[in-house]
Amino acid sequence: MKLTSKTRYAMRAMVFLAECGESAPQPLSRIAQCGMPVNYLEQLLGTLRKHGLVRTVRGNQGGYLLARSAGDITLLDIITAVEGPIKKSLCYTNTGVCSKQENCGVNKAWEKVTSGIEQVINRVSLSDMVTGS
Amino acid sequence: MKLTSKTRYAMRAMVFLAECGESAPQPLSRIAQCGMPVNYLEQLLGTLRKHGLVRTVRGNQGGYLLARSAGDITLLDIITAVEGPIKKSLCYTNTGVCSKQENCGVNKAWEKVTSGIEQVINRVSLSDMVTGS
DNA sequence: GTCAATCCCGACCTTTTTAATCGGGATAGA
DNA sequence: TCTATCCCGATTAAAAAGGTCGGGATTGAC
Numbered sequence: 001m002k003l004t005s006k007t008r009y010a011m012r013a014m015v016f017l018a019e020c021g022e023s024a025p026q027p028l029s030r031i032a033q034c035g036m037p038v039n040y041l042e043q044l045l046g047t048l049r050k051h052g053l054v055r056t057v058r059g060n061q062g063g064y065l066l067a068r069s070a071g072d073i074t075l076l077d078i079i080t081a082v083e084g085p086i087k088k089s090l091c092y093t094n095t096g097v098c099s100k101q102e103n104c105g106v107n108k109a110w111e112k113v114t115s116g117i118e119q120v121i122n123r124v125s126l127s128d129m130v131t132g133s
Numbered sequence: 134m135k136l137t138s139k140t141r142y143a144m145r146a147m148v149f150l151a152e153c154g155e156s157a158p159q160p161l162s163r164i165a166q167c168g169m170p171v172n173y174l175e176q177l178l179g180t181l182r183k184h185g186l187v188r189t190v191r192g193n194q195g196g197y198l199l200a201r202s203a204g205d206i207t208l209l210d211i212i213t214a215v216e217g218p219i220k221k222s223l224c225y226t227n228t229g230v231c232s233k234q235e236n237c238g239v240n241k242a243w244e245k246v247t248s249g250i251e252q253v254i255n256r257v258s259l260s261d262m263v264t265g266s
Numbered sequence: 267g268t269c270a271a272t273c274c275c276g277a278c279c280t281t282t283t284t285a286a287t288c289g290g291g292a293t294a295g296a
Numbered sequence: 297t298c299t300a301t302c303c304c305g306a307t308t309a310a311a312a313a314g315g316t317c318g319g320g321a322t323t324g325a326c
Binding site: 062 | 283284285286287288292293294295296
């Protein structure tokens, strides 16, 4: 339950791209000036591209652009892209001594928690992050 | 944004203690039968005790008990105890090139996210986890 | 009073994950 | 053709998580 550099960097990069708009593609070196190691950022942007959140223009004068409008990208999209899908609890998998195996209360309660968190994160869009709304 | 073994173990232990009720203190060795390494669990229970979630009876016939009623302990209490308080975003701390420093949109949006998540987690009590409500 | 069961605690080690670096290849505008 | 750029896998370094160990303190049972 913690915010990693990966997510923080990805958020910064996406917010920056959102602020830049559709004008021109922003080169990696420019985005990295937001305070991130350029080589590491490159990996993250690759991941974001593979998940369809940014698109690229290759070659000279190339760079990165948002793949969709900022209002159409949520924090859940970004976090899921770089951190993977939000994990589910495994609940009493080992010895079974504590009984109840599959449909135990912990599982049900945890299910409620994860979907609740997903909702919260999914309600914040990239444009919200730009405007602070 | 992931569930660690620490949290999973702590949840199991707390749920087990909740199921045992106020009858007798449960020794570490018994709790560990839920499928956790005993020495590691000991550390976790020490942390939970320091945060006032369990109390102990020392000496022979001793063990661990919930410090409060199961309805009065939430998932937020447990997670905060073992993982520390839910972190806040730092937002653009390095070069300042991306402008806006303090009260930027990302900070505001992230603030909303963390408090939202806290609410979700805080609404699930230990007794909810036992009953699955 | 002794003994055994128990909590207590800090130090250490191992494994996994995260973060960062590097080198070379592909692409395309000027 | 040259250079700025994306692309990508391999490697390393740093940090965190997960787990182990040994010895000390407490206390009920006998």
